[in-house]
Amino acid sequence: MSSEAEGRFHMVDVSPITSGPLPDTPGAARRAWLRTEDGVRIEAVYEPSTATSVTDPAGSASGTAVVLAHGFTGSAGRPAVRRAAQVFRRHAHVVTFSFRGHGRSGGLSTVGDREVLDLSAAVRWARELGHARVVTVGFSMGGSIVLRHAALEKGTDARADAVAAVSAPARWYYRGTPSMRRVHWVVTRPVGRLVGRYGLGTRIDHKPWDPVPLAPFEAVPLIAPAPLLVVHGDRDPYFPVDHPRMLMAAAEAGGGPAELWLEHGMGHAENAAADELLDRLGNWLARP
Template sequence: MSSVSEGRFPSSSVPLITPGPLRTTLRTDDGVRIEAVYEPCTADAGAAAETSFDSTAIVVAHGFTGSVDRPAVRRAAGVFAQRAAVITFSFRGHGGSGGRSTVGDREVLDLAAAVEWARALGHRRIVTVGFSMGGSVVLRHGALYTGRSTAGAEAGGVTEREGRMEAHADAVVAVSAPARWYYRGTAPMRRLHWVVTRPVGRVVGRYGFRTRIDRNDWNPVPLPPVEAAGLIAPAPLLIVHGDQDPYFPLDHPRMLADAAGDGAELWLERGMGHAENAADENLLTRIGDWAVAR
């Protein structure tokens, strides 16, 4: 899985703010076709006039083996749409998108294309919300696409160039995200590594989970999430994690929060499991409120 120099992305050719849901196909900087869905904010006009609903869009990045049409993703989008416009998409190798999953590496290009689409639709403020693998992607994206000139800066083997303003997020939310790569400390993560690294595992991923996985190793290794967390400020960062997460124990969110310092808020959710499947309506509502208020 090859890391990339992450910077410029083409915008999708779409009209400004659309009156209803819109499904389209985006093309990433490396040429992968990504399915995406735009949903306008469902708040009434009076509420929108009193808030930033009319200018904010939330871009949702799903977890590994998810897709734009999975029930948990659609549920999250429905809650978020009560507060802001929402863009959901399927990462490469997932759902109806092309390419193969690199399990968090080149997926940052998919997110950047979705963020640029949100700005092309007329939204001035973008908040990225990522779950599990998507959480690691929004952290890297937040670190590498700042809208500031950082040409030539080296970060974890990735050379950051000055990116277009359209590609950056104004706030970042990482839910159930790992702090470090190659973690195998829990049984679910050992099973996931078997799926990703073994030929028979990738067959299971393709036909059992509808996820097409790249066979190549990362080269170079992408910027680790814990390092990315320290590079996101001054953009606000929210880290959300369940105390019953079977994949990543609580040292992961605490490492992320420590790395971010004063630039992050940490929510440890009692009784919550892992990622979008475990995020109930109450939590999604609080995340949506945080997104439009920051």
């Protein structure tokens, strides 16, 4: 599957429903509804940095904006996402949002396929708010999305200037752990999708991928020259450590700058990320 083939759905400009200048009050959050290229309404939140070095007394933007992409069944309002955002605010301005089918956003989850359009809308909004440098960080499903987004949007106004993928899969259809077999049950079975909707607050599209999107390991070589960071726990119950190693092998083939942080004792995604790791990650994302 080539990036050109997948790129055919990138046809219409993304524009935010709510736009305008930054908040007048230093430290104030700004909420918006964004419209994706395929017409899905996405909830998003912008929060200025708490670091005085990147926020002037008037509260206007300078420095980096971090766009945070949550995992499957997450949302902008989930406690683990809020915790990560508040740690990242020590280093940069932060945009959080809910993928389609999650939280208050519209549409149905395609479990990592068309969610690239949601991330593109959030990145473009960050640039409209005045940020010249916008970076992305994704957890689990969000990690696979930031990798594909960085490859597909390279050179556009929705580009990522650096990308970090935490607990991301390297390849699709992985069922090698009990946790991932449960995820596949939720996604592929009618009763599973009911559990997803009413038990997990996630509305899942019943249609299979057509075409199958670019796999994360296929996207990684296309990300260069943007810096890439892969973060993974050695006790991840969803994706074992051959996934981050596969991503790093692909990064080496692409010739771009890439790092791997294999975290001892860490489990999966934003729920397992300690504040110390999030602080290190925020520092990496914010550095020029």
